[in-house]
Amino acid sequence: MKRVLVTGMSGVGKSSLLEELAARGYATVDTDYGDFHEVVDGEPLWRRDRIEAVLGEGFGGGTGVLFVQGTVRNQSSYYSWFDHVVLLSAPVEVLVERLSTRTTNTYGKDPAELAETLEYVRTVEPLLRRSATLEVVTTVSVAEVADIVLEHVS
Template sequence: MTRVLVTGMSGVGKSALLRELARRGHRTVDTDYGDYYETVDGERLWRIDRIAALLDTAPDGPELLFVQGTTRNQTLFYPRFDHIVLLSAPADVLVERLRTRTDNPYGKDPAELTETLDNLAAVEPLLRASATLEVVTTVPVERVADIVLERVGTG
């Protein structure tokens, strides 16, 4: 199984991409939900045991597994992924998406919005340095999915 990490700042369209990939029949896991994270000293981190188990149980074969998440400790798992896909978008696009989205309350609070913009400046360059593919999500999600699938091996 090809393991693909989908990462990026809040509002870039990670969840929308996972929904589109699932609609197309691919296995997807959104680590923002379920038992995949823990809070340590106020910071959300991946639970090492749960992420390891997820990746360990992915069967061999031609299938794709898309795992979505952005945490400081995700780097521990980079060697376990075949591809690291960074989704990005300009700051003004992120602000508008966070302000208007209805499926997730994160980003509506001014402090959360500030945190996202700070992370855009400080964290996104680190994610970019490790990414095997970056897709700017100012195109429709269907096109983002096409680009990702073309790159990871199924078009």
């Protein structure tokens, strides 16, 4: 079974991509929801027991591919578990628009959260880019993003 990490800043479309992939029959895990995090020094990090359980249990269904979504500081300690690391990105103006208008998640509507996200674009996204096996700029439809990702991982 292939394991694919989908990562990127808030507002790039990670959850939307997972919804699209799930609709196409792929197994997905969105670590933004559920008990995947523990807070250490005020920062949410992946819980080793939960992440290793997901990655080790053979999720993937009939497709043979598991897509896991998340962006946390300790994700790099799990990169060896993944066959691919897919970075989703978008221009800053697109992120600002998406965060201010999205209805599925309130994160980013607060000016401090938006500022935090924009700082992460500057400081964290370059680190993610270095580890990614694929980067997709999500200014195209989610269906097109899914097609690009699936072509890469197949």
